[in-house]
Amino acid sequence: MKKHARMALAAVIALVVGLALASCTSDSSQDKENKRKQETYDHLVAEQPAVPMQYSPTRESINQWIKTWGKRGKLSYVYIQNAKGEYGYFIMKGLPVPRCKMLTPTERVETYSEGVAVLSQPGMDGTYTSGSTCNAYYGFDATTGAYMEFTVGTNQSFFLFDQPMTMPEYASAKQLGPSSVKDVEKKQ
Template identity: 80%
Template sequence: MHTITRVILAVAAALALALGLTGCTSDSSQDKENEAKQESYDHLVAQQPAGRMDYSPTREAINQWVDTWGKRGKLSYVYIQNAKGEYGYFIMKGLPVPRCKMLTPTERVVSSSNGTAVVAQPGMDGVYSSGSTCNAYYGFDATTGAYMEFTVGTNQSFFLFDQPMSMPEYADAKQLGPSSVKDVGKP
């Protein structure tokens, strides 16, 4: 009885191995489609190569962002619009920060004889996070230093400026935090 079981298991293992190997060939329809896609891409690149720019407006915008926000003491004027279209504002020291940003790595790669795995790391407070708080922002009030946090999404948006806005919708915005535009003066 044991011999028959062993023979059946050996035949099943050989059959599984043979079937597994046939799935690794490059004759599958997916492989053919991927090859056709790559050939098409190569042909199009040869016929229409990417142009070369003499100037990058994207790099200029990024550098201007660095020049604007890379200064200690720079204030943010955060205007919040609710579902009714009403505006309020906060004035913060520096930029509002999404709560999902961390100073330490949130994951690490662990290798073993079984392969590689990505393992979650605890945050600065010693607990693990799902990273799902990217719609929550925090910062500190411009004059009092008070911690402030707000969320965006589902009928609430925020608009960030480096100076107070005088357009009508912003000029009539209600003060939401401890600091007012009058408290901080003109930038």
């Protein structure tokens, strides 16, 4: 074998051995880091175990939400604040619904020999939706049943209550839908 060929072969072998060692080292370093994180976690859990809760305020709030909104005919008082800080309101039957909510699955999972794919499904109206519709809400007016839709986002917020608000900023809110607080009070 000629001198240049031997040097080239030696360089290739050195490169292969070097890469093999480097990969062992990086795997070894990663393994050490993972082991260190696990040891730290185990130590902290032993020294500071999670205390079991005797009571869950979160569960109580969820149950209260269900009791409040799980009634047929329950009204929503939706106050909208615009960029100028002005308020308006709608009164709706039930809760406002984000347009991205569906009654049917929005995705289906297909399994292939190469893996899994998550595929979009059309909605009940035969069309596809995107997450961009989640800032649009709809519902129906409390006394007329008229369809209403509004969006929130840039410089506009909404506040939802299960009864009319009397605080000053809400008391002067402009009626935005067909029903007024007085209309609803007469009907009840």
